[in-house]
Amino acid sequence: MSKIQVNGIEQEAETPIVLIDLIRLNKVEQPEMVSVQVNGEFVIREDFSTKQIVEGDEVDFLYFIGGGSRC
């Protein structure tokens, strides 16, 4: 197990882990509407199933509050 940061909180995870699996692991609400930043970089939705999260990565799940404004 290695350490990553999810929404500013340290978390242990088996890395590397694909972003879509991390979303499932964290039971992210309304995953179809979440946008994700890894180490401050925005990840496009098409890359959710290929983006590898590795030890030390900082992952943020964000919602642009308000309907239709989420990705």
Added chain:
Amino acid sequence: MLKANGFSTKVIHAPFAKDDVNRALHQPIYSNSAFDFESAEQMELAFQGRLPVHAYSRISNPTVENLELKIKLITGALNVTALSSGMAAISNVILLLASSGTNIIASKHLFGNTFVFFESTIREFGIETRFCDLTNNDDVQANIDSKTVAIFVETITNPQLEVVDLDDLSKLAHKNNVPLIADSTLTPPNVFDAKKFGVDIEVISSTKAFSGGATSIGGIIVDYGTFDWSKSPKLAPLAKRFGPFAFNYKLRREIFRNLGACLSPFAAYLQSLGLETLELRFEKAANNCRQMAIFLESLPQVKSVNYPGTIGSKFYEISERQFGNFPGAMLTFDFATRDECFAFINKLELIKRATNVYDNKSLIIHPASTIYCDFDKEKRESLHVSDLTIRLSLGIEDIEDLKNDILQALKE
């Protein structure tokens, strides 16, 4: 669920953001100001934007969100924000992109309030508007400089009914690293695919075609996520972090929430219902408009008719390319004198003497003496707003009844 492809199917069957506990078929009206949280931790996450929940209805609201999601679905946009009026949509976008010392490129052929906003309101804050001929690329190019932050265009100008080649204009805008903002109120998304023609940000007065018959006031900002915001002086720092979401981040986290021009949940409900019948209503109104243009041209008392959907219009080909068979549901026509205009308007019995467009009812107005009454004659003429022109917005009544109203009003 089966994937919906058609415009009306998408609108009517747009899913809610969250399942309704009572399985209501319309998104209920959440007419409350604030929302409860389970814990301080949840509240913190929500305020950070890390939970898909609502906190305060000035910032977001489930009923308003439902309208935004419907529009997102039919436009294919990245982000949609609903506001309290079309002018609120325009002012939010401009205040987001521009700052003192920067400039906007626009035609002087604009809706009256928009023109004054550009010419006077933002000028007082040091933002210059360079009015030029948007149908002339050389003129546009000559006015763009390093301080230009946006080109603003109406898809059909009101009331001049000028139509710009948006493909050309968007290419010119992007070549200069400037976003193209289009007010597409007169060409709703069932007839105009803004993204296809290179529009980056679309503003719409949802009071008009969307609202289902002039039921409520509202405005929409549609962000297609197509512009590289690292080229925008104000958004470049945010673009590093949010990429195509930079515009929306600035809008939702600052400009929109701080200006406070939020759409009321009740208006959002009415406009969500209105959207479900938009295609039906607009096609009927636009067909009425085409028939009315031909009819008016046949009347000897009418000196000229202006409608981009008639073959004689110099904008016919561009209109057909951009808006298909439905280039708006509004036309203008001229009489020989101002007195004739007033006498005709006064005699109408079905067609209503009212401002606004795209009501279910046909509406008529003399723009020079009303919308442009604050301008002197010289100014009006420079804007090509003639004292001899009447504007007619076609509703969805039966066309023969409208023709009969025109005929009886023309009788001596």
